[in-house]
Amino acid sequence: MVKPSKSEVHPLVADFIDFLNASPTAFHAVDEAKRRLKHSGYEQLFEREDWNLKEGGKYFFTRNYSTIIAFAIGQKYTAGNGFHIVGAHTDSPCLKLKPSSKVSKGGFLEVGVQTYGGGLWHTWFDRDLSVAGRVIVKKNIQGVPSYSHELVRIQEPILRVPTLAIHLDRGSNDGFKVNTQSHLLPVLATAIKAEVNRKGDPNEKGTTATNGDQKSEKDQKSAEGEESDNKKHHLLLLELLASKLGCEAEEICDFELQLCDTQPSVVAGVENEFIFSGRLDNLCMSFCSLKALLDGTASEESLQDETGVRMVALFDHEEVGSNSAQGAGSPVMLDAFSRITSSLSAHGSKVSLxxxxxxxxxxxxDMAHCLHPNYMDKHEDNHQPRMHNGLVIKNNANQRYATNAVTSFIFREIGKKHKIPVQDFVVRNDMGCGSTIGPILASGVGIRTVDVGAPQLSMHSIREMCGVDDVIYSYEHLxxxxxxxxxxxxxxxxxF
Structure with a gap:
């Protein structure tokens, strides 16, 4: 691998930064992956329709628009051959808006949120925040209502979770304890400013039109109690979303929104050796696997001698256990195996799945735990993954990771052949161990699995960091x- 000078940024890393900045949510990550797949000649399939596949073809489909599976079929593939898969996930710990998010306290308009995954919630305080996600919008086409799924992202910082001044909590430096129900509500506006600018909710006590103006017909209907989901959220927020979507606030039927940091992802460090960003876990592995598939199938000759199916599966909901219709615990992987195999079976012959x-x-x-220089005792001496040393093979005797001697050998041997470094990780015996989609798919599907990940620091923080070289190593290895x-x-x- 040729390393660029410290004044340069490797093109692959620059591309990764673009991917990160385009993907504030799982929905946006899938949308960006979809854009890249189409640009590379992959054809979109739809699960509600029949599939007519062919050898040498390149395809993808989405489920819930938060999981995406892409695959390229070898030109020498015959029905019954295997799938060579890289699995990752699109979600990260975050704060998601509640179904009724309108909160008004102490003269402030706040937004009710719920915690998603195991985040380091203290890192969300005093950050410039915004919202992004998907919205269901009602449209009338020639008098017939239709409902569309639209992605939305507010680029501007509109929210903040302020910390309490140290003068009011002298013990805060001895241990910052967060009550996730009462302390994590972000501030959207002051009630008085919302009222003065006529964007307060007319249902709220004390909110009135200014300068003697009459309420609009829309506001009057709302004030009289007309049924509307808009009562569940601050009108100020709904109108901002509507302005981005090009619709009216009352045309917003529902949404799945989350808070996101407005600070962009960057290459950083005095030697340009780090990436500072949110959502490295696990958009780093999502990007590297997708890029590896796209570049590995770019030429006409790339699939000429391939007898299997190369696949990337990016799942939602890993951070909360994968138990959803689009998570790794769902049948989506087996569904893909079955449909691809059946479509390519000669004359409809049955092939053993x-x-x-x-x-x-x-x-x-899935990203791995890098050795932390300030907490060296959190890693055992013989298993200390470091930055710039390649992917980490994760091992756990209690099957929190699905790696075994055979699967680790296969992955290590590929790296050895291409002179790509590989590391090992085992958690200390006196510490708990996380897990991944690996054991879920290994046990649920029965597929041979190795668990790997690039080393990173600040995992599950709003702002994480990893090494530039490890992004390149990960891409090359995959x-x-x-x-x-x-x-x-x-x-x-x-x-045998």
Whole structure:
């Protein structure tokens, strides 16, 4: 790998920064992945329709617009051959708006939020925040109502969760304890400013029109109690969303919004060796796997000798257990196996899905814990992943990770052939261990799995960091995996 000078940014890393800045939510990450796939000649499929696939074809589909699965079929593929997969996830810990988010206290308009995943919630205080997500918008087409799913993102900082002054909490430096119900409400506006600017909710006590103006017909209906979901959220917020979507506030039927940091992702450090960003867990692995698939299938010759199916699966809801219709615990992976295999079966002949699974392999790619220089005792001496040293193979005897000797050998051997460094991680015996989609898919599907990830610091903070070199190593290793696995797997014998 040729490293750029400290004044330069590697093109791959610059592309990754663009991906991060385009992906404040899982919905936006899928949208950006979809854009890149289409640009690279991948054809979109729809789960509600029939699939007519062909050898050498490149395809993708989305589920809930928060999970996306892309795959390229080898030109020498025959029904019953295996799938070579990299799995990652699109979601990150965050604060999501509640179904009724309108809160008014002490002369402030606040937004009710709920915690999603295991975030470091103290890092969300005193940040310049905004909202992003998806909105269901009602439209009338020639008098017939229709409802569309629209992505929205407010770029401007409109929210903030302020900390309490140290003068009012002298013990705060001895331990910053956050009550996630009462302390994490972000401030949207003061009630008086909202009222003066005629954007307060007319249902709220004390909110009136100014300068003797009459309330609009729309406001009057709302004041009289006309049923509307808009009562659940501050009109100030709804009107801002509507202005971005090009619709009226009352045309917003529902939404899934989350708070997001407005500070952009950047390459940083005196040597330009770090990436400072939110959502590195796990958009880093999502980007590297997608980029590896796209570049590894870009040329006409790339799939010429491939006998399997190369696949990237980016799932939602990993941070909360994957138990959803679009999570790794859902049938989406098996659904994809079944439909692809059936579509390519000659003359409708039945192919054993069990055989397909046993010929398949999954790289579960989720960020890893880098050795922290200020907390060296949190890693055991023989397993200290460091930045700029490549992907980390995660091991756990209690199956919190799905790695075993065979799967780790395959992944390590591919790196060795291409002179790409690899590291190992085992959690200390006296500490708890996290988990990934690896054990979920290994146990639910029955697929051989290795758990890996690039090392990072500040995991689950609103602002994380990783090494530039590890992004490049991760991409190169996953690309080599797609290109090398078929040949290497044919040389390995286990159940014989």
């Amino acid at each position: 069990e055989k397909v699974i046993q010929r398949s392999f999954l790289v579960s790619a 690309k080599a995996y797609f290109e090398e696995f078929t040949n290497l797997d044919s040389q390995i014998k286990v159940d």
